[in-house]
Amino acid sequence: MxxxxxxxxxKQFIKNEADKVLSKEMSDKMWKxxxxxxxxxxxxxxxxxxxxxxxxxxxIFPSAAIYLTAKEFMTEEQAYAVIENASIIKTTALGEKLAxxxxxxxxxxxxxxxxxxxxxxxxxxxxxxxxxxxxxxxGEFRMDILACPYCRYFTELGCFELTKIFCDNDDRxxxxxxxxxxxxxxxxxxxxECCDFYLYKTR
Numbered sequence: 001m002x003x004x005x006x007x008x009x010x011k012q013f014i015k016n017e018a019d020k021v022l023s024k025e026m027s028d029k030m031w032k033x034x035x036x037x038x039x040x041x042x043x044x045x046x047x048x049x050x051x052x053x054x055x056x057x058x059x060i061f062p063s064a065a066i067y068l069t070a071k072e073f074m075t076e077e078q079a080y081a082v083i084e085n086a087s088i089i090k091t092t093a094l095g096e097k098l099a100x101x102x103x104x105x106x107x108x109x110x111x112x113x114x115x116x117x118x119x120x121x122x123x124x125x126x127x128x129x130x131x132x133x134x135x136x137x138x139g140e141f142r143m144d145i146l147a148c149p150y151c152r153y154f155t156e157l158g159c160f161e162l163t164k165i166f167c168d169n170d171d172r173x174x175x176x177x178x179x180x181x182x183x184x185x186x187x188x189x190x191x192x193e194c195c196d197f198y199l200y201k202t203r
Contacts, residue, residue: 004035007038007057008031011066013086017083021074021078022073035065038066042061049126049128054127056149066082067079068157083162083165087165087172091172091173094173095172095173095175098111099178102180119197120133127149128152131144131145140200142198144194145195146193148163148195151188166189167189167190170197180201181199181201184196
């Protein structure tokens with residue numbers, strides 16, 4: 001239970017959205033029940049590889065636990081909005097911070113190189129993904145995700161619909177970067193055959 005409590009403390013930004021829908025008493029009750037649910041999920045999947053745990057324990061499992069529990073206290077639409085609105089606030093803020101950094105000289109080139117190597121490490125096979133990487137070209141990075149742990153585990157937990165929120169997080173995080181363009185045609189979470197990533201310099 002200790003791990004679940006620790007993870008949930010980092011999700012206060014989601015709790016803030018639940019507090020807008022429920023009374024404090026009911027929101028606190030929902031949160032405690034979601035923590036218990038998260039603990040059970042963590043134990044069920046404790047044998048997953050370390051790289052996969054990076055995504056499941058920090059994002060997938062707590063989001064699923066909160067959403068599934070919230071549906072017992074509010075409508076499904078409200079529960080979905082709690083997760084989505086919290087994600088919008090969080091990822092938009094991160095995107096704005098990244099945009100400020102990229103205004104510095106030579107940061108766009110550095111970011112593309114860093115983003116490429118980071119993506120292969122965190123969003124590669126060790127993280128539970130299956131990828132198609134394209135030959136590197138100057139000023140761009142391109143890959144497709146063919147299998148995704150977000151799709152897999154949200155589906156197994158009975159809340160595949162949450163996958164779309166994390167698909168949209170990419171657009172919020174990378175969609176408004178100065179001097180860079182993030183192009184995407186579709187995602188697995190929205191019914192496409194792959195999640196295509198194409199990030200390139202525009203100037």
